[in-house]
Amino acid sequence: MTTMQKIRDIFSIGKRSASCHGEGLSLTEDGLKKVGIVGTPNVGKSVIFNCLTGAYVTVSNYPGTTVNVSRGKASIQGEEFEVMDTPGMYSLMPITEEERVARTMLLAEKPDVILHVVDARNLDRMLPLTMQLIEAGLPTMLDLNMMDETEAAGIEININKLEQELGIPVVATVATNGRGIETLKKRLVEYVRNQHCA
């Protein structure tokens, strides 16, 4: 990221929702909507990032591969997005340096959508963060990832019910083979549009 961009990002703080009155879709300073991907380590954030942007971020089967925020561009239904992949975070209150990096992204960049990616097999350990994101008033969307392994483990999730209970959009994906990614993209765009002109 160049210094100029950094400066612009700093100045764009707080401007996100300012221009939503009658102007239709608002844009950030560089003209892109921002999607921030968050979640505990090793739930597939980077794979989702790769799916959305087509860029390549090293993905591995152990926690803690991403230590910086990676950025990429995605074009979904003609809409351009800046997608940010963050290091893993367990809660809104950071303990390690990488969690701090993730939270700083949330606070300073004000993404238009926060995509919380979770391991669908362990919702009991994953949803507390979702609740904190909702509590914080952040525009959150939940992605139940690893649905194949979840189904294999004999776990069934009523997604409509979960959506109602939480009051945010919920989608199911298997990022490693692309299942549900199209739906995810569709819902992402819908969410941004509705949110801006609600």
Added chain:
Amino acid sequence: MLKYDEPLESALNSLVNLLKADYGISRRSVGLLLLQGDPDIEKRVREQEAAVYESIQEIISQASQSYNQPLSYIIALRRQQEVKRLLSTVVTSREKTRRGFAERLSRAMMHPVTGTIILLIVLYFGLYQFVGVLGAGTLVGFIEGTVFGEWINPWLTQLITSLIPWKVFQDLFIGKYGIITLGFTYAFALILPIVSTFFIVFSIIEDSGYLPRLAMLIDRIFKTIGLSGRAVIPMVLGFGCDTMATIVTRTQETKRERVITTLLLALAIPCSAQLGVIFAILSGNTRALLIWAGVTALVFLLVGYLAAKVIPGRKASFYMEVPPLRLPKLSNIFVKTYTRLQWYFLEVFPIFVLASFLLWLGDLTGLLDLVTGWIKPLVEFIGLPPETAVVFLYGWFRRDFGAAGLYNLNNSGVLVGIPLVVAAVTLTLFIPCVAQFSVMLKERGVKTALAIALFVFPFAFFVGFILNWVLTALRVSL
């Protein structure tokens, strides 16, 4: 909106009413973070709400006095409760009690006895056989000996000699420190095959989910040296490249842990190129290989243990998600190995060329003789032939460059027997290379980075000296 218990909920509401500034998240959330004692948020609130900060503090301390447990615990518990209630209406689970092969293997990997056996098997086949014997032995032998030695270098030598009439400039390309004969050859013929085979093995291990299980297995040993299992990931990455691994120490929880890991990475973890070369030159000699491995491991544990005693700070707790074991996908391994290799090579190659150029310049101006003249007494002090001095200079440019130099000295018969083992150990421990040191400066700060370098440098020679003395005194035949 999730409601908390009384009196916590009332305290939270009073906080929300006092907060006026924009924090990028809801005031309710800021209030909760304050109650949990988040230092960053506290700092921001103190700056933004100076007028009412005392009242804020008062509310927080009153709330925390109403509970026996810390507020962060009470809040986490309430959230957990709510999630449990929610899930009971959303999730149905058909209990599967049958334990598959993957589950049994997973347990075996973390069990102290079977886990150690599996680790040894992985090390033997993955590192020793694949990287050491196949990569650094067979592949390097072919590419360095045949492809470069018999085809490329003689052809280029002829070409350059016919193109450039001046000996000095011929030497820049094809001399002792020539860009082609030294830089290119080391990079393509020595480092590339070794690092490629290593990255293939590493990608397979990484994708299978073995690393977190290894972390669990080693956690106990690491506790005694003041580290937690979390340190396993940077350490294992260190076997790939210590520079990259030093960046990954960010995943560690405490500053103390990060300092210890950085120190151990700089000192006792050889990078893949070093490891491959050392395997290759010691592979014919099991005893020498065991001495090298034993001394390095001993140094690792001893320095780790002492560092844990000396460096102040909080001990780390360890908690890591253990992902499922998966059969790695071939395409994924290919892409990963390729991207890593690309990253590594782009970083390494210019440095090798630059180093060759500087060495050529040094040779020309006599500066090289001057510097190696300073290193020579040190090298002779630990019982090594004077020709080794320049290899230590290589090692300073980059660890892998030094390792490649060691390979050549062994090949030409200069370095054999006890001095070979001593050189291998000393070069493994020897200072972090320029790249690693610059990352250390960035991640740990000038003071810590300098302290580590100033410790590692004399210590490496000290260990070399002791090892040489012991091996000579015992008349160990190698």
